[in-house]
Amino acid sequence: MEALHDAIRRCTKCPLHLHRRNAVPGEGRARLGVMVVGEAPGAAEDAEGRPFVGAAGSLLTKTLAKLGVSRDDLYITNVVKCRPPNNRTPTREEVEACLPYLLKQIELVKPRRVLALGLVSAKALLGLIGREVEKVGEVRGRCFPGRISGVELEVCVTYHPAAVLRNPNLRGRFEGDLALFLGGGLERYL
C-alpha cells in the first residue's frame, strides 16, 4: 500500500496535479473490513495530504465516534486523489484517470463493505458493479452486492458529510445510514 500511496503522490496523469499542494492517497487500517470513499480532497485535505480532515471530515469522525467506531479502524480515501480547483466536482475524465488507484486500493484492502459518500463516489463505485445512478436519493441507505478488483463486497451509499453540513436536516439519515452500514455482522471480520 505504501508504494501505491507514493505513486499517487507523484502522479501526473490528469490536470489536477497542476493545482495540488499534496495528493491525498488515503489512510487507515480497515480493521472492520470497511472502506470509506468520498469525492475528492478539499482545502484542508490538500494542505495536510490526509483525507477528511476539514469540517466535513470532523463531522464524519464525530459521527463514527458516536457509533463507537474509530476512523483509524476504517480505510478512508476519495475517488479522486487531488483537489479540484475551488472544490468543483471532478470531471468524468478526472474520475476515469484516477479510478485505477481506487481499484488497486480495493484489491489491497479487500473490504467487505465500501461506503460511498455522495453522488460522485456512488456513481463511480456502483458503476463498477454495473448499476447506473443519477441521484443519491435513488440509492441512499442501501447496500448493493458486487465484485470489484476480484473482491466480493457490498457498496453502501449515503450522503457526503459536506452535504449534511449544508443541510442539517440530512443529519439523522446520515447517522442512521452509518449505523446500519457499520453494524450488521461486521464483527465477524474482526
Ligand code: SF4
Ligand atoms: S487526481 Fe488522480 S489521476 Fe489526477 S493527478 Fe491526482 S492522483 Fe493522478
